[in-house]
Amino acid sequence: MTYCKGIEGESPREKLLGRGTQALSDAELLALVLHCRSARTGATEFATTLLGGPDGLAGLVSSSQQALLAMPGLGPASVSRLLAALELAARCAKQPLTQRDVMSSPEKTRLFLQHHLGMRSREVFCCLFLDSQHRLLCCEDVFLGTIDGAAVYPREVVVRALHYRAAAVVLAHNHPSGLTRPSSADRRITERLRDALKLVDVRVLDHVIVGRGRCYSFVESGLL
Structure with a gap:
């Protein structure tokens, strides 16, 4: 403050x-x-x-x-x-994502996700669905949970990816506690989502965990 x-x-x-x-x-x-x-x-x-x-x-x-x-x-x-x-x-944070390659500016992606998820009191799992040029097609809150977790179903993420005709996806969820360290469950669901989406030729570019004022990237940490 x-x-x-x-x-x-x-x-x-x-x-x-x-x-x-x-x-x-x-x-x-x-x-x-x-x-x-x-x-x-x-x-x-x-x-x-x-x-x-x-x-x-x-x-x-x-x-x-x-x-x-x-x-x-x-x-x-x-x-x-x-x-x-x-x-x-x-909306100001989101606008650049619709105009250029999302992953060419990961800091802008994280800024948008911080605005979108950082202040939620319950856990939310969202997906940034991208076209072949990695431009944003849609940001959708796919699963809504409680203060300490959200059930994530790979089948539903695959259905939504096919609905948007996405070529790639950025996974993201928040930790209402503010801590961004991935749990073992976070790692497992990331692997399951990556494998499920690979079957329909949709690439997982990153999984971002959002806390209050900070983000954790699976890619930057070598976990994806």
């Missing part, structure tokens, strides 16, 4: 326009996005209260729409602004 001591009386908006976004704390940025004010406190103080949970900013932005609406002081307008800002960030 960033902490900056501002000029006395300087509002978050004035600080942003005068010194840039990096000069603002998490609470000040959140206050600008929410554009809300509690009856008892100012916008920045209210935002600080919202960030006071055990998981801080990550916990707040991973909350469901229903959970956000249930928070005291947050109304439909503020929640809509927050969700819209998060969706814009995800």
Whole structure:
């Protein structure tokens, strides 16, 4: 989290326009996005209260729409602004993947997957289905799980790959715990998926595990 001591009386908006976004704390940025004010406190103080949970900013932005609406002081307008800002960030990360070879820029792939999966409170297994030039055809959440696991069925991944006429696929899932080290089950399912997709001439380019703020690549670690 960033902490900056501002000029006395300087509002978050004035600080942003005068010194840039990096000069603002998490609470000040959140206050600008929410554009809300509690009856008892100012916008920045209210935002600080919202960030006071055990998981801080990550916990707040991973909350469901229903959970956000249930928070005291947050109304439909503020929640809509927050969700819209998060969706814009995800789309900004995804756009380069639709315009060029995905695996020529693995850092952009990981950035998109971090936006897509990094804040989920439950485990999600998704696939990036690619054409023969490794351009993105579709990103699909194929399996949804619990806080500590998701059942993955190779047959269903093969069906989805054939549906999109994919030539290659990048596998990805998140670890809600934040840790990115692959489990023995992660390794086994990766091998099963690779073997199943190979039968229909679809290549597995990588399997990425997403934690909070970091990613683990099977390819970079020599496991694929």
